[in-house]
Amino acid sequence: MNVANQSYPENRSENASDHSLVPPCQDACPLHMDIREYVGLVSQGRIMEALQVIRTGNPFPSICAYVCTHPCEDACRRSQVDKPIAIRSLKRFAVEFGGDRMVRAEAETKHAEKVAIVGSGPAGLACAYYLKKLGYAVTVLEAHSELGGMLRVGIPQYRLPREVLNIEVQRLIRMGVEIRTDTRVVSLDLLFELGYKAIFITIGAHQSLRMGIEGEESPGVIDGATFLREVNLGLKPSLGKRVAVVGGGNVAIDAARTATRLGIKKVSILYRRSRAEMPADPKEVEQALEEGIDIIYLVTPTIIKRENKRLNVTCVRMELGEPDESGRQRPVPIKDSVFIEKFDTLIAAIGQAPQTPSDFGVRIGRGSTIQVDPSTLTTNRVGVFAGGDAVTGPATVTEALAAGRLAALRIDDYLQHRYPLPVKETKEKLGGDLLPKTIEMIKKIERVEPPNLAFEARAKDFETVELVYGWEQAINEARRCLRCGVGVEILFQDKCATCLTCLRVCPYHVPYLDVSGTIRIPADQCQACGICVAECPAKAIVLRKPFDRRQVTDELGHTIKSAAESKNKPLIIGFCCQYGLYGTGTLARLWRGAKAGVSIVPVLCVAKVEATHLLSAFKTGAEGVFVAGCGEQCARENTTYWVKQRVAKVRKVLGSIGLEPERLQVFALSSTAEDPAEELDKFVEQIGSLRLASVIKGEVKS
Amino acid sequence: MIVAEQKPLEEIRRMIAPYQRVLILGCGTCMTVCDAGGELEVSFLHNALQLAQARSGDVAHTFYEHTLKRQCDPEFLGLLDEKTADVDVILSLGCGIGVQAVAERLPDMPVLPGVNTSFMGMTKESGVWDERCAACGDCRLEDTAGICPITRCTKGILNGPCAGPKKGKCEANKDMDCAWILIYQRLERLQQLDKMRRYYPPRNYRPIPRPRRITSKAGTMAGEGNG
Numbered sequence: 001m002n003v004a005n006q007s008y009p010e011n012r013s014e015n016a017s018d019h020s021l022v023p024p025c026q027d028a029c030p031l032h033m034d035i036r037e038y039v040g041l042v043s044q045g046r047i048m049e050a051l052q053v054i055r056t057g058n059p060f061p062s063i064c065a066y067v068c069t070h071p072c073e074d075a076c077r078r079s080q081v082d083k084p085i086a087i088r089s090l091k092r093f094a095v096e097f098g099g100d101r102m103v104r105a106e107a108e109t110k111h112a113e114k115v116a117i118v119g120s121g122p123a124g125l126a127c128a129y130y131l132k133k134l135g136y137a138v139t140v141l142e143a144h145s146e147l148g149g150m151l152r153v154g155i156p157q158y159r160l161p162r163e164v165l166n167i168e169v170q171r172l173i174r175m176g177v178e179i180r181t182d183t184r185v186v187s188l189d190l191l192f193e194l195g196y197k198a199i200f201i202t203i204g205a206h207q208s209l210r211m212g213i214e215g216e217e218s219p220g221v222i223d224g225a226t227f228l229r230e231v232n233l234g235l236k237p238s239l240g241k242r243v244a245v246v247g248g249g250n251v252a253i254d255a256a257r258t259a260t261r262l263g264i265k266k267v268s269i270l271y272r273r274s275r276a277e278m279p280a281d282p283k284e285v286e287q288a289l290e291e292g293i294d295i296i297y298l299v300t301p302t303i304i305k306r307e308n309k310r311l312n313v314t315c316v317r318m319e320l321g322e323p324d325e326s327g328r329q330r331p332v333p334i335k336d337s338v339f340i341e342k343f344d345t346l347i348a349a350i351g352q353a354p355q356t357p358s359d360f361g362v363r364i365g366r367g368s369t370i371q372v373d374p375s376t377l378t379t380n381r382v383g384v385f386a387g388g389d390a391v392t393g394p395a396t397v398t399e400a401l402a403a404g405r406l407a408a409l410r411i412d413d414y415l416q417h418r419y420p421l422p423v424k425e426t427k428e429k430l431g432g433d434l435l436p437k438t439i440e441m442i443k444k445i446e447r448v449e450p451p452n453l454a455f456e457a458r459a460k461d462f463e464t465v466e467l468v469y470g471w472e473q474a475i476n477e478a479r480r481c482l483r484c485g486v487g488v489e490i491l492f493q494d495k496c497a498t499c500l501t502c503l504r505v506c507p508y509h510v511p512y513l514d515v516s517g518t519i520r521i522p523a524d525q526c527q528a529c530g531i532c533v534a535e536c537p538a539k540a541i542v543l544r545k546p547f548d549r550r551q552v553t554d555e556l557g558h559t560i561k562s563a564a565e566s567k568n569k570p571l572i573i574g575f576c577c578q579y580g581l582y583g584t585g586t587l588a589r590l591w592r593g594a595k596a597g598v599s600i601v602p603v604l605c606v607a608k609v610e611a612t613h614l615l616s617a618f619k620t621g622a623e624g625v626f627v628a629g630c631g632e633q634c635a636r637e638n639t640t641y642w643v644k645q646r647v648a649k650v651r652k653v654l655g656s657i658g659l660e661p662e663r664l665q666v667f668a669l670s671s672t673a674e675d676p677a678e679e680l681d682k683f684v685e686q687i688g689s690l691r692l693a694s695v696i697k698g699e700v701k702s
Numbered sequence: 703m704i705v706a707e708q709k710p711l712e713e714i715r716r717m718i719a720p721y722q723r724v725l726i727l728g729c730g731t732c733m734t735v736c737d738a739g740g741e742l743e744v745s746f747l748h749n750a751l752q753l754a755q756a757r758s759g760d761v762a763h764t765f766y767e768h769t770l771k772r773q774c775d776p777e778f779l780g781l782l783d784e785k786t787a788d789v790d791v792i793l794s795l796g797c798g799i800g801v802q803a804v805a806e807r808l809p810d811m812p813v814l815p816g817v818n819t820s821f822m823g824m825t826k827e828s829g830v831w832d833e834r835c836a837a838c839g840d841c842r843l844e845d846t847a848g849i850c851p852i853t854r855c856t857k858g859i860l861n862g863p864c865a866g867p868k869k870g871k872c873e874a875n876k877d878m879d880c881a882w883i884l885i886y887q888r889l890e891r892l893q894q895l896d897k898m899r900r901y902y903p904p905r906n907y908r909p910i911p912r913p914r915r916i917t918s919k920a921g922t923m924a925g926e927g928n929g
Contacts, residue, residue, distance in 0.1 A: 494771070495771075497735050499734060499735040499740075504827070504828035505828060537734045537735070537737050537740035537741070537743065538734045538740050538741050538769075539740075539741040539742050539745070611746055612745050612746055612749045615746070615749035615752075615753050616749060618753050619749065619753045619756055649746075653711060653750045653753070656710060656712055656754075657750075657753065657758065658757070658758075659757065
């Protein structure tokens with residue numbers, strides 16, 4: 001398998017006429033995952049295929065499904081309409097329902113060179129995974145007793161079940177990655193002496209920053225990273241009754257929620273800014289509040305005094321002043337606002353930095369991070385690469401995975417004496433905001449949130465808080481995707497007669513006439529419904545992806561072919577939308593082959609079924625043809641209306657050649673109906689009797 | 703723009719009956735815009751004819767399809783030559799002009815009209831076209847506030863309205879606006895009602911010698927004949 005191609009989906013354009021654009025979600029993802037693709041597959045209920053797409057772009061999708069900070073959702077343009085797609089939850093659904101834990105990764109060693117990976121956090125594990133896939137012997141060296149780095153010692157179990165992590169670790173071991181735990185590396189020279197040809201340093205950022213206040217060294221004051229590490233490695237630090245956590249990042253929230261789970265009733269977070277500036281994931285903050293954690297904003301501790309085994313913490317209230325270099329308003333102490341609070345334990349979680357042994361001999365830059373070339377991850381030492389938090393300072397799991405993958409590719413280049421070529425962006429990015437007139441026409445569909453563990457049940461133990469979607473929920477959520485970047489384009493400008501049909505039929509007011517009188521269909525506004533493609537009288541408009549362009553025709557071809565092979569003429573051909581009802585399985589009995597004599601042509605929205613497709617279906621000898629869409633449930637506008645127009649046109653043709661127009665039907669099914677398939681059953685019956693009548697008349701052979 | 707509509711399938715089938723290999727030829731200009739003979743319609747007709755043939759078990763025609771940018775220019779028709787070597791007939795979905803242009807270009811090839819060329823008009827809304835010009839060759843729109851009584855008045859009268867209109871509608875068709883009422887209203891708006899009071903003498907109905915020819919070449923000498 002070619003890892004280089006696999007890891008950069010934008011390089012996979014096997015077809016030169018693929019004009020799809022990179023959507024904002026994919027662009028925002030550090031791993032550049034093909035999110036639009038797998039969300040699309042989930043919306044059709046094709047979970048296994050969705051998992052395949054996910055696994056192509058991500059070495060440990062199950063882990064990301066729990067802990068990714070989903071920058072993709074922040075970039076999602078659906079948020080301009082209502083709320084972004086719940087991408088992470090959909091990934092979680094795909095890995096659980098798709099059976100990610102059953103996937104076996106296999107690799108064989110092809111190269112003689114050995115690579116050592118110092119640190120087994122997400123960057124180290126990802127690097128090991130890809131290097132192993134590329135055929136290298138890999139050894140992972142970990143100072144702690146178990147693999148995972150921050151995944152193991154930083155992230156609480158209620159956010160990432162250890163079982164998930166263990167499965168990934170086991171998978172690596174099965175692939176043949178050598179693991180050395182309880183092994184702290186002090187010198188790289190030794191590793192080179194042991195025969196390793198390249199080293200990847202990924203030691204993370206485990207050293208907590210100091211608050212720099214009086215009394216910080218007192219017993220009862222502990223730093224966030226240490227606290228979480230102790231709890232995660234199975235220790236139960238004694239915290240007393242009242243705990244304060246200082247900080248506003250994810251570690252602070254994790255520490256507070258962990259303390260709650262250790263049985264502490266009163267946990268307060270002291271944060272020096274207000275909620276809007278809090279860097280922690282808002283969802284986590286919400287859940288912390290639900291669990292009864294008190295967040296005191298605009299407060300900072302200044303002096304800690306230990307008296308009678310308790311901590312007297314002098315605090316000062318803050319107000320927000322001028323913005324600082326991070327763009328957030330700088331907190332300024334308010335005069336005479338000093339107050340004293342008593343706590344048993346104070347957990348300082350105000351940030352972390354890497355701590356690189358000086359014997360490594362690598363150049364250290366700002367914030368104690370290792371300096372590397374960002375495109376090759378090379379350090380100042382030959383053969384030594386570095387990545388992850390050790391280079392970036394505390395960042396996200398996904399960024400670390402991306403760094404690990406990049407390191408693997410660059411180490412491969414280095415060991416094979418190749419010049420590291422920069423990854424070329426072959427596709428344009430899609431950016432820009434949706435116009436108000438377009439937003440207005442996009443159906444608002446409520447975001448489906450996955451259920452959460454009831455909060456009474458939460459605070460007691462370390463069970464996972466976020467639960468997984470049910471089948472129907474996931475499909476309905478995935479259907480909200482706007483499919484940015486796979487809309488239409490006027491591929492054949494020379495054919496365009498500027499008839500303005502597209503401008504008139506578009507439900508979203510996307511096509512427009514520019515000042516020179518040329519029709520334009522801006523890619524960043526198109527909603528990919530496909531109505532204009534089927535209506536364009538010059539056939540000048542096409543969908544941007546070759547697969548989408550051919551889909552209905554190809555599927556019809558398959559249906560006809562398989563019917564020919566079975567020597568049974570299809571009695572009825574049905575063009576069925578694969579989103580919604582069909583994806584959820586409500587109409588499972590109409591899936592391909594499920595009903596005798598009914599052949600199903602799966603389509604991605606009935607708006608893409610053209611009049612000629614309907615004629616072609618009859619041409620194959622079908623006695624009846626139907627189009628079944630999602631009706632009111634369709635995530636797009638006007639789709640049923642346009643199908644009915646085309647059906648009316650084809651019915652006219654049927655009438656003029658002596659076929660009953662009733663042989664062609666449209667069904668706009670909705671799940672609210674008692675039995676959505678009942679109409680279809682009636683139709684099948686009717687066609688049966690029409691056929692019988694023709695047999696009696698001798699028009700067709702039985 | 704020239705507006706046409708496709709002929710009924712039965713008529714087309716009757717026309718092509720004697721021929722085996724049929725080239726369905728679309729036109730990428732007016733016929734595309736009026737949904738009568740663009741590439742989409744060519745392909746639809748192709749499929750419809752194949753279906754009709756499959757159902758009836760008639761003579762087995764072989765169909766080919768092609769769409770030219772414009773059938774009414776000889777240079778575009780030049781692109782046809784290689785397409786016509788193996789066909790017996792061309793079913794043109796161009797307007798009447800296109801059909802003749804193709805026939806002129808290919809002296810040995812029968813050419814059939816696939817559409818009924820109807821009028822010169824404009825789009826009212828998607829899929830609906832209205833007649834607007836009769837090509838009378840003597841334009842009076844200056845006097846009638848940009849509304850043509852020749853085309854839009856059922857009677858084509860020059861000094862309207864007649865005594866027929868009721869509530870602004872034509873006596874011949876109560877769904878149709880009376881062109882002369884429209885003219886009156888627009889002249890009033892433009893403060894040119896004096897034009898309404900004028901008498902317009904009958905047009906010169908002396909038969910205009912057909913076919914007409916227009917030339918925009920500057921140096922054309924007088925006496926250069928027609929045809």
